[in-house]
Amino acid sequence: MPELPEATVAAAVNALDTPTVVIDAGKVEANLRRAQAYADRYGLRLRPHIKTHKMPHLAARQIELGAAGITCQKLGEAEVMADAGIADIFLPYNIIGAAKLARLTELKRRVKLSVTADNAVVAAGYAATFVDPAAPLPVLVECDTGLGRCGVTTPEAAVELALVIAAAPGLSFGGLMTFPATHRTIEARAFLERTIALLVAAGLPPAIVSSGGTPDLYGAGEDAGTVTEYRPGTYVFSDRFQVEKGLGTYDDCALSVLATVVSRPTDTRAVIDAGSKALTSDLLGLDGYGYLPAYPDARIVSLSEEHGVIDFSASSRRPEIGERLHVIPNHVCPVVNLFDSVHFLQADGSIEDVPVAARGRVD
Amino acid sequence: MPELPEATVAAAVNALDTPTVVIDAGKVEANLRRAQAYADRYGLRLRPHIKTHKMPHLAARQIELGAAGITCQKLGEAEVMADAGIADIFLPYNIIGAAKLARLTELKRRVKLSVTADNAVVAAGYAATFVDPAAPLPVLVECDTGLGRCGVTTPEAAVELALVIAAAPGLSFGGLMTFPATHRTIEARAFLERTIALLVAAGLPPAIVSSGGTPDLYGAGEDAGTVTEYRPGTYVFSDRFQVEKGLGTYDDCALSVLATVVSRPTDTRAVIDAGSKALTSDLLGLDGYGYLPAYPDARIVSLSEEHGVIDFSASSRRPEIGERLHVIPNHVCPVVNLFDSVHFLQADGSIEDVPVAARGRVD
Numbered sequence: 064m065p066e067l068p069e070a071t072v073a074a075a076v077n078a079l080d081t082p083t084v085v086i087d088a089g090k091v092e093a094n095l096r097r098a099q100a101y102a103d104r105y106g107l108r109l110r111p112h113i114k115t116h117k118m119p120h121l122a123a124r125q126i127e128l129g130a131a132g133i134t135c136q137k138l139g140e141a142e143v144m145a146d147a148g149i150a151d152i153f154l155p156y157n158i159i160g161a162a163k164l165a166r167l168t169e170l171k172r173r174v175k176l177s178v179t180a181d182n183a184v185v186a187a188g189y190a191a192t193f194v195d196p197a198a199p200l201p202v203l204v205e206c207d208t209g210l211g212r213c214g215v216t217t218p219e220a221a222v223e224l225a226l227v228i229a230a231a232p233g234l235s236f237g238g239l240m241t242f243p244a245t246h247r248t249i250e251a252r253a254f255l256e257r258t259i260a261l262l263v264a265a266g267l268p269p270a271i272v273s274s275g276g277t278p279d280l281y282g283a284g285e286d287a288g289t290v291t292e293y294r295p296g297t298y299v300f301s302d303r304f305q306v307e308k309g310l311g312t313y314d315d316c317a318l319s320v321l322a323t324v325v326s327r328p329t330d331t332r333a334v335i336d337a338g339s340k341a342l343t344s345d346l347l348g349l350d351g352y353g354y355l356p357a358y359p360d361a362r363i364v365s366l367s368e369e370h371g372v373i374d375f376s377a378s379s380r381r382p383e384i385g386e387r388l389h390v391i392p393n394h395v396c397p398v399v400n401l402f403d404s405v406h407f408l409q410a411d412g413s414i415e416d417v418p419v420a421a422r423g424r425v426d
Numbered sequence: 427m428p429e430l431p432e433a434t435v436a437a438a439v440n441a442l443d444t445p446t447v448v449i450d451a452g453k454v455e456a457n458l459r460r461a462q463a464y465a466d467r468y469g470l471r472l473r474p475h476i477k478t479h480k481m482p483h484l485a486a487r488q489i490e491l492g493a494a495g496i497t498c499q500k501l502g503e504a505e506v507m508a509d510a511g512i513a514d515i516f517l518p519y520n521i522i523g524a525a526k527l528a529r530l531t532e533l534k535r536r537v538k539l540s541v542t543a544d545n546a547v548v549a550a551g552y553a554a555t556f557v558d559p560a561a562p563l564p565v566l567v568e569c570d571t572g573l574g575r576c577g578v579t580t581p582e583a584a585v586e587l588a589l590v591i592a593a594a595p596g597l598s599f600g601g602l603m604t605f606p607a608t609h610r611t612i613e614a615r616a617f618l619e620r621t622i623a624l625l626v627a628a629g630l631p632p633a634i635v636s637s638g639g640t641p642d643l644y645g646a647g648e649d650a651g652t653v654t655e656y657r658p659g660t661y662v663f664s665d666r667f668q669v670e671k672g673l674g675t676y677d678d679c680a681l682s683v684l685a686t687v688v689s690r691p692t693d694t695r696a697v698i699d700a701g702s703k704a705l706t707s708d709l710l711g712l713d714g715y716g717y718l719p720a721y722p723d724a725r726i727v728s729l730s731e732e733h734g735v736i737d738f739s740a741s742s743r744r745p746e747i748g749e750r751l752h753v754i755p756n757h758v759c760p761v762v763n764l765f766d767s768v769h770f771l772q773a774d775g776s777i778e779d780v781p782v783a784a785r786g787r788v789d
Contacts, residue, residue: 080525080789114731136732156732157688159699159748162443181689184747212733213689213697325520326544326576334576336522340763341788344707368477368759369499369519370575384547385522396731400703401763403786423766425704426443 075414081323081387082337084398084405088415090317091121091299091407098280098298099128105284110134110153112275112296115396117421118405119147121299126151132175134275134294138166139424141174147420151175153273155205155240155294157185157213163426164192177201177271179240181213183227190231201237202228203271206258208241208251218258225267238271242294244279246286255289277301278308302395303354304347313356318405319389320353320398322371324382333361333382335371337390340401342366345394353390358382363390438777444686444750445700447761447768451778453680454484454662454770461643461661462491468647473497473516475638475659478759480784481768482510484662489514495538497638497657501529502787504537510783514538518568518603518636518657520548520576526789527555540564540634542603544576546590553594564600565591566634569621571604571614581621588630601634601654607642609649618652640664641671665758666717667710676719681768682752683716683761685734687745696724696745698734700753703764705729708757716753721745726753 076085102109108131113122122133122144132151135141141152152174158167170176171193180186180202193200204221207214215221221239229236239258245251255272262269274286275294283293297305300318305311322337342352344366352363352371360378363371371390375381382388392398399405400422407415439448465472471494476485485496485507495514498504504515515537521530533539534556543549543565556563567584570577578584584602592599602621608614618635625632637649638657646656660668663681668674685700705715707729715726715734723741726734734753738744745751755761762768763785770778 080523082788156699159686159688160443181691182747185688207691211695212691212728212730212735214691216691323522325522325548328544328570328575328577328579332574336519336789339706339708339760343702344709344760345702346707365575367575372575384545397702397707401786402788423764425445425765426699 072408072412075408075412076321077387079321079406079414081321082341083321084402085319085321085389086300086405086407087317088407088409090315094298094301094315094317095125095128098295099130101281101284102293103129105287107283107287107290108292110273110292110294111299112136112294113140113144113421115296115399116299117399117419118417119144119149119420120417122149123147131292134296137424137426138163138170139426140421141170142166143421143424145170145173149174153177153294155179155203155242155273157181159185159188164188168192171200177203177237179203179205180224180228181205181215183224186224186227186231186234189234193233196232199233199235201235203237203240203273204228206239206241206254208245208254209248210242214241218254218261221258222261222265222267225262226265229267236267236269238269238273240273242274243276244283244286245274245290246282247279252286252289259289277305278310280310297395300395303349303391303393307349313354313391316391318395318399319356319391322388322390324384324386324388327382327384331374331376331381333373333375335373335388335390336369337371338369339366340368341398342371342390342392343394343397343401345397347393349393353392355388355390357388435771435775438771438775439684440750442684442769442777444684445704446684447765448682448684448752449663449768449770450680451770451772453678457661457664457678457680458488458491461658462493464644464647465656466492468650470646470650470653471655473636473655473657474662475499475657476503476507476784478659478762479662480762480782481780482507482512482783483780485512486510494655497659500787500789501526501533502789503784504533505529506784506787508533508536512537516540516636516657518542518566518605520544522548522551527551531555534563540566540600542566542568543587543591544568544578546587549587549590549594549597552597556596559595562596562598564598566600566603566636567591569602569604569617571608571617572611573605577604581617581624584621585624585628585630588625589628592630599630599632601632601636603636605637606639607646607649608637608653609645610642615649615652622652640668641673643673660758663758666712666754666756670712676717676754679754681758681762682719682754685751685753687747687749687751690745690747694737694739694744696736696738698736698751698753699732700734701732702729703731704761705734705753705755706757706760706764708760710756712756716755718751718753720751
């Protein structure tokens with residue numbers, strides 16, 4: 064995977080025990096710069112989702128390069144990022160319950176914070192917790208523009224909820240949030256445009272219209288008139304799913320799981336020491352559990368927790384026992400979440416072991 | 427899930443933030459006792475696989491109840507268990523490479539250790555590392571009796587490898603290991619029986635014949651003449667896969683992921699705050715991503731990392747926003763691996779927060 068002097072890299076990587084995560088720092092930097100330049104070109108604010116990397120130094124770098132702030136999916140992730148000095152955090156999640164609202168209150172004292180709601184129960188929780196009109200909590204309305212997960216399901220419901228939020232003394236209506244990208248379908252864009260028109264008519268023009276998703280990142284400019292902010296996550300490392308969706312090539316994948324061939328039971332079968340506890344069981348509609356750059360015709364056919372079974376039937380070259388293989392995972396985000404620390408390969412061939420500070424912040 | 431006084435339990439559980447893992451300590455104890463009693467009845471040594479729980483206090487309890495020792499899948503897990511005073515550890519894995527062999531050497535100084543090999547390269551690594559005839563390392567030969575993962579694929583190959591091991595001064599031939607259970611198929615049992623006959627003829631009768639797997643645990647007695655040791659893992663907690671395979675009922679499931687309904691976008695859809703980073707994407711051939719004891723007709727149709735989408739179309743009762751749901755995961759082992767700590771519900775209704783000490787020991 065790397066573009067560094069091969070021998071230097073090989074020596075550094077050979078010293079690592081497996082399975083482990085290796086990240087090419089130069090590719091990360093290129094991925095971050097490319098996205099920021101694209102967003103800048105279209106006047107979109109970039110608000111990267113840190114769920115993918117979970118590491119404060121990368122969040123800081125994203126902001127240095129021009130990001131407007133970061134996105135976190137969990138309060139616990141936001142707390143880690145605030146501890147590290149990140150100053151502007153968006154939590155696009157319905158935050159519910161006394162314990163979480165107390166933590167949210169504490170977090171709001173430390174950073175520029177915004178959240179979402181898609182229902183009146185959640186909005187009521189915010190309204191009862193945040194009561195200072197001088198420092199209102201911005202709440203964006205989450206819209207379901209086609210995914211079928213969270214989100215109000217009609218423009219009218221969005222406006223109704225925006226009015227509830229705007230009427231609460233300690234809250235402010237922050238705008239609209241949706242996922243995935245609205246330029247993907249005519250219906251999604253129409254949902255947003257109609258909602259915005261209704262909001263304008265109601266005297267509540269949305270300050271922020273936030274869209275997201277890495278696979279559609281480089282089409283986000285199409286919506287720049289409607290959307291003001293974009294939240295890509297996976298772009299920092301990329302993965303097999305992104306490449307298969309057309310985002311760059313495998314050369315842009317900065318992260319791989321390094322594994323060792325521990326068994327060659329048959330001519331065509333190899334077993335590596337990376338299973339579902341290193342690669343996850345995420346298929347995302349793909350065939351097999353990862354991509355092997357050194358053996359593009361091989362197929363990771365099954366995973367158990369600590370074994371990955373690879374079929375080399377279609378590959379003319381086949382590995383020896385003890386050989387090390389880089390695996391580009393199907394879905395990189397939950398992979399990072401499985402490792403306490405990851406190895407960054409620097410331009411000089413040195414390797415830095417970096418803790419995944421926000422790993423396992425489940426709540 | 428619990429059989430404790432309902433109000434007591436409810437109060438304790440209500441104080442927990444979600445998503446989190448709740449374990450009924452009484453059910454764990456019952457699961458452990460039932461398996462040990464079964465093994466004792468058939469004269470099988472029980473060697474529980476700690477990959478499921480990853481917690482030293484449960485390994486210690488398994489041994490107190492009569493287990494012959496424990497099984498670990500990773501060297502790092504074994505190191506944690508040795509630190510906690512577990513004295514007899516089986517590592518049924520091909521251990522490869524200088525770094526791991528050095529750790530294995532250190533581990534062998536501390537505990538009664540045994541390992542496996544399924545090929546001559548791995549055996550040669552052991553033979554070069556362990557050279558003391560006075561304290562040889564027992565190496566069992568892993569046999570593929572049908573799974574198609576690791577293991578020698580013929581009885582003849584098993585004997586050939588056993589001879590290589592027996593010839594190494596610092597190793598001893600420890601016997602045979604296979605997974606899953608050999609009583610499941612005629613072919614698997616025939617493989618073992620033929621291998622044993624060949625070994626006896628070669629002057630190497632296997633001291634241990636180790637089989638495993640929770641779904642088939644309560645049939646292991648059928649093989650008690652051939653198999654000497656059984657390695658169940660999941661039986662400690664059970665899960666949806668085990669119940670669907672016929673192991674007990676959902677009442678025996680000691681572990682659930684506690685989640686909160688954060689959104690009710692439509693009449694039939696609910697979204698909980700547990701996604702693939704709490705439940706994993708493991709399907710194991712099942713329909714949906716978990717079982718809801720309170721809503722048996724509901725179906726967890728999709729997971730993203732921090733959202734679980736549930737379809738209540740087939741359920742007459744439906745939850746409110748803010749309601750808490752217990753989810754019995756499809757596959758409990760990788761779920762435990764996602765949490766830094768888990769909550770044990772004790773018989774008096776109190777809750778103990780226990781670190782998952784061997785979580786994330788990837789190598």
